[in-house]
Amino acid sequence: MKTLKKQLDELQKLKFNSYGKDFLLTWEKSEDELRAVVALAELFSEMHQAGKSFRVFDTGLAISIFRDKSTRTRFSFASAVNALGLGLADMDEEKSQVAHGETVRETANMISFLAEVIGIRDDMYLGEGNKYMREVAAAVQEGFDTGVLHQRPNVINLQCDIDHPTQSMADLTYLKNHFGSLESLRGKKIAMSWAYSPSYGKPLSVPQGIIGLMTRFGMNVSLACPEGYGLLPEVVEIARQHGKKSGGSFAVVSGMEEAFRDADVVYPKSWAPYQVMQRRTSLLQKGDKDGLKALEKECLANNAKFKNWECDEKKMKLTRSGKALYMHCLPADISGVNCAQGEVSAAVFEKYRIATYREASFKPFVIAAMIFLARVKDFAGVLKGLAKD
Amino acid sequence: MKTLKKQLDELQKLKFNSYGKDFLLTWEKSEDELRAVVALAELFSEMHQAGKSFRVFDTGLAISIFRDKSTRTRFSFASAVNALGLGLADMDEEKSQVAHGETVRETANMISFLAEVIGIRDDMYLGEGNKYMREVAAAVQEGFDTGVLHQRPNVINLQCDIDHPTQSMADLTYLKNHFGSLESLRGKKIAMSWAYSPSYGKPLSVPQGIIGLMTRFGMNVSLACPEGYGLLPEVVEIARQHGKKSGGSFAVVSGMEEAFRDADVVYPKSWAPYQVMQRRTSLLQKGDKDGLKALEKECLANNAKFKNWECDEKKMKLTRSGKALYMHCLPADISGVNCAQGEVSAAVFEKYRIATYREASFKPFVIAAMIFLARVKDFAGVLKGLAKD
């Protein structure tokens, strides 16, 4: 396989060590670690297309904990661990008795005796999701340090309150694939814009993941949202720092139009203001149903002021040569298709529909790459072995 | 393995190409395709009994979508895909957010990046189940044609509103096994008869599957049901055509007794009239609970007029030498066992109980054969390889 040789060369030039490490936030990873995930994801995708197996495990468990509904990520994780040879064991908290606090560390160990990896989605409560993942990681670390666990399973963030690294890394892999290389992303403008949706309470992790990641690869990131729809200030600051350091840039602009102007890529997507997510988290924790209803009503009324934040053909004409790449993590709220008015017009979405599927197609391979690099010490040697088969 | 050689010879004499094809209705398949499934199912069963593996996949996913409760088919599918080396990923629509229409084509692709096969049960709504399977198939075809999917997973009908091909093909394999050959089925009479049940709303797919399939192999099929309990007219017409073409026959007769007379095989089973299923579908779609209750009441009252449609020893005496083979897809409503009065008397059922288990035992192997022929291009070569191990 010619590609395999090229990708292996690319991987071996990188200086990184992901072995035994969790994947919780992209900005905790070195640039080379991220490049390695992208390169390996592409390689796995090509191997799969060529009918070549990249199975490295004979047995072993991958555990998933989904604290929110999921289709895409659930099947991406299932696909990735199956391709690597692991068995999937879903931790259904309704079928067990898991409480917070004291018992997270106990439960984490109880399920991990033969586990290689633990994938967690926990994106409902601001300030909770990523923290929970770290509690699980600390618990299995203690289990390993005290000899209870023979191996220390790694935690993969399948979406939290802060970041959605399997999504943003799949998006980055897609952009590399689309534009030809990571280098070609330098100087390209990406518009991460809020868009109107008839629902409320969508997580912040996708836009935060995008601005936190794309700024590292020299892109010019424009963030646009209505007043009061800000992202977590600490993540915005991270994006700003990344922009400075990478030779790209980060700017908060005042409207979808301004963000779209001369953009090479647009990513229009709804989210809830982080202040709303904070109030919602507090109400959810109290179990205050009336409060939640009142908040939803207030927010939907507020959202309704911004129905013109729709990605339509007119706005797309503002982009570079009117031909920006449209991206979405899916499912999108498409005006006149699955809602009366939504994030994107039917005409724009239909034009890019297959492209968004392709964007999504990298996720299983990105997850497989993350697991592979975390769990296979001599990854280069093992990859060469796989190539020979 | 002597059997293997014989079955391979049998398979290689057949002219067919099932590679890359869905299995949605038996009457869309050529006779040789059906013969191949039967031959391979028998072979797999014998290999399993001899402790020989027929695993052909190293990794890969099989996806199941059950839109109705299932034990037999769920475990048959799980068994088949495990034996072939695939991992099972169940699409639980309650844990995801699947809507009809626009998003079927999206979801189908999102779950299929590493999928080889998609098994679907959707038998609740008349006019919907088979249609839904075709929507899924069209969606993954588009995904494959546009390069989103590296492979085009095949759809297997695990029971719809029209046909239940894994059941009818398992039944055919069982009949071949029982009578010695498919040829020996020619001229044999099978009575597909309605039978009384204290429940209502049982799908039409089993009787429709039986009359649509057995008529192709030269059997004389007698269909009996009370007035107003007709099957879908288009399927009845298909059975009639099959009977003419195959040298067998198809006849609608007026009572269980007439159907049983001189029958070699009897298949007494309850179902709801298709007109009732149409009304039920419409009420279910409207969410009209009162309407559904009223319909149930009306139907149960109507059913109650036909309590004498029970397969008992007296009626069994009417069959050829009083020794017809009793068949059922299970679970049966057995008088005095799991209901006061049902489809079959306890004495008749007990006599054939183990035989009905054997009948069911072919289902996992039939499903494995369907998948194998759809997914393994050089099936004969691969089978020879499996035989050598």
Next chain:
Amino acid sequence: MKTLKKQLDELQKLKFNSYGKDFLLTWEKSEDELRAVVALAELFSEMHQAGKSFRVFDTGLAISIFRDKSTRTRFSFASAVNALGLGLADMDEEKSQVAHGETVRETANMISFLAEVIGIRDDMYLGEGNKYMREVAAAVQEGFDTGVLHQRPNVINLQCDIDHPTQSMADLTYLKNHFGSLESLRGKKIAMSWAYSPSYGKPLSVPQGIIGLMTRFGMNVSLACPEGYGLLPEVVEIARQHGKKSGGSFAVVSGMEEAFRDADVVYPKSWAPYQVMQRRTSLLQKGDKDGLKALEKECLANNAKFKNWECDEKKMKLTRSGKALYMHCLPADISGVNCAQGEVSAAVFEKYRIATYREASFKPFVIAAMIFLARVKDFAGVLKGLAKD
């Protein structure tokens, strides 16, 4: 592997035949059968730690039926069957239609065509759980005897109303590991004591499993509980007989303090009196919600009289040199941690917390050993083969 050779020698000295046998109650097994499970569980644990696979199946299903919530046992079973190479298929009774009586034997066969093992947890109803397991076992035996099943899957008791053998065998393996050998357990005192919990209705299977098993290996077992909190009389009698025969002893003593005095091991754990479980079973079967509430109220009020049955540092000082090993099947009710007052003080639990995790860590390997010995005829030859890889 040096250990492998030692363990194989140990295994080969034992006289037993577990091939094709269910594991339902430890006291139905010979002492050598139990020793074999312990030896093999230790070996599997060491192989796993050394990164050596003990996979013996290429394909095949393991079925789990959980009629009660479970985390530990669910994941232990999932881990064990994955390590052996089996696919897990959970029988979710809500997604199927399983009734008692007539259809247990039918359903058991329908799910078992390609099954190697069936793990069952059924601990809610006194007089029901173990009986249900035997019904399943008899059903698949009939299926095998009549040629319906190619193989007869074995039933593993994952906790019933009488015994919890995967727990007690993991506990025994842990004790062997802790004290160095099974022989060193002779003459050691273990206190199986009731302890206060703010909940009611905990199963009897753990204390019954402990007194029924540890008495066989020459331990001096002291059972303590408040008046009216007795275990099943027939199990108490079995423990008494075992004590006599093994050179150990069994005694019912009147308080936690007396049980703890000079104990080498303490196992303080809450359970419901068997008389209460009988009343509860009867109310559950009738669906009498008011009766259940009244019973819970009565029992909690009665429990509250025994809040001083807490394993605290003062009571631990009564044990041999104040240094007894504390054991628990987890999760424990820890005073001031997950309840106001519970089975054990926070100080005692924290001291032994990691030890209880280690205790639990043997369960997946014990289950794997049970399955291996039941399913692999030439176990010694196969183990030698695994060692060579």
